[in-house]
Amino acid sequence: MAYYLGSAVSHQPPAIVTLVSCQASKTTDYHPSKVAVGHIKITTRPRTFLTARIQQQEPITHRYPETRRAILQSTLALIMLPIPALAKCTDLETCREIGERKVEKDLVENPVTTTKSGSRYKLLQPGTGEAIVDDNSTLDLIYSISTSSGGYMYSQGFGFEKVDAGNGKMMSDAGLDSVRVKIGDRNVPLGIEDALIGMKKGERRRVEVPPNVGFTTSDWKPEPVSKRGKAGIIGYRRIVEGNGPNQPAFPAATIWDIEVLRIRK
Numbered sequence: 001m002a003y004y005l006g007s008a009v010s011h012q013p014p015a016i017v018t019l020v021s022c023q024a025s026k027t028t029d030y031h032p033s034k035v036a037v038g039h040i041k042i043t044t045r046p047r048t049f050l051t052a053r054i055q056q057q058e059p060i061t062h063r064y065p066e067t068r069r070a071i072l073q074s075t076l077a078l079i080m081l082p083i084p085a086l087a088k089c090t091d092l093e094t095c096r097e098i099g100e101r102k103v104e105k106d107l108v109e110n111p112v113t114t115t116k117s118g119s120r121y122k123l124l125q126p127g128t129g130e131a132i133v134d135d136n137s138t139l140d141l142i143y144s145i146s147t148s149s150g151g152y153m154y155s156q157g158f159g160f161e162k163v164d165a166g167n168g169k170m171m172s173d174a175g176l177d178s179v180r181v182k183i184g185d186r187n188v189p190l191g192i193e194d195a196l197i198g199m200k201k202g203e204r205r206r207v208e209v210p211p212n213v214g215f216t217t218s219d220w221k222p223e224p225v226s227k228r229g230k231a232g233i234i235g236y237r238r239i240v241e242g243n244g245p246n247q248p249a250f251p252a253a254t255i256w257d258i259e260v261l262r263i264r265k
Contacts, residue, residue, distance in 0.1 A: 127200025
């Protein structure tokens with residue numbers, strides 16, 4: 001198990017330390033200046049510390065101990081998937097490290113790709129066939145939009161909304177609804193158009209769309225049809241545009257799950 005430490009703990013350059021022995025103890029006299037060379041104390045919960053012997057120290061390139069964690073956490077909005085436990089954990093810190101290793105593994109096997117406009121995406125489901133979306137393509141697309149915190153806004157064709165089946169009966173829109181997109185016509189935001197490039201039929205991607213390449217680039221299309229969706233987009237506009245002196249504009253991203261149903265050209 002490895003811990004990232006900085007000068008606040010050991011008064012040494014930041015290092016990765018390998019723990020070869022540890023002992024939990026209740027203590028209240030912890031202070032960085034009292035940590036002996038070759039030993040550290042790590043907070044695991046209030047008033048409890050682990051005294052650990054350092055077997056090996058390796059210098060790392062960054063200065064602050066939380067940089068690695070901050071980078072990993074910045075990708076969670078894109079991943080937003082359940083993280084199965086790789087091993088049993090007995091405390092919060094161990095559980096967090098197990099989750100971080102899962103994120104690191106996922107980033108290696110399925111890296112985040114940044115488009116030319118600045119939107120970012122991850123592959124959720126591979127596509128089939130030889131045809132791919134290019135700058136001149138017309139395609140049928142289904143999508144689901146959420147806030148960066150995971151709150152559902154609205155969708156089309158994913159089965160989360162209801163549509164009139166033709167006899168007045170409302171049914172799930174899965175397989176019954178989609179949006180026609182011609183690349184360059186801004187039927188969807190610029191950040192989504194860029195993320196569509198290279199996709200195949202049946203392929204699904206999760207896209208993080210910054211507001212500067214989001215709804216304002218497509219005149220707020222595609223528009224929601226449900227009451228919940230309309231309320232959601234109104235609320236989002238208030239966030240990114242501001243709502244009076246007490247609520248300044250905030251550059252909130254949106255998260256899109258997109259799937260290409262068919263490529264017409």
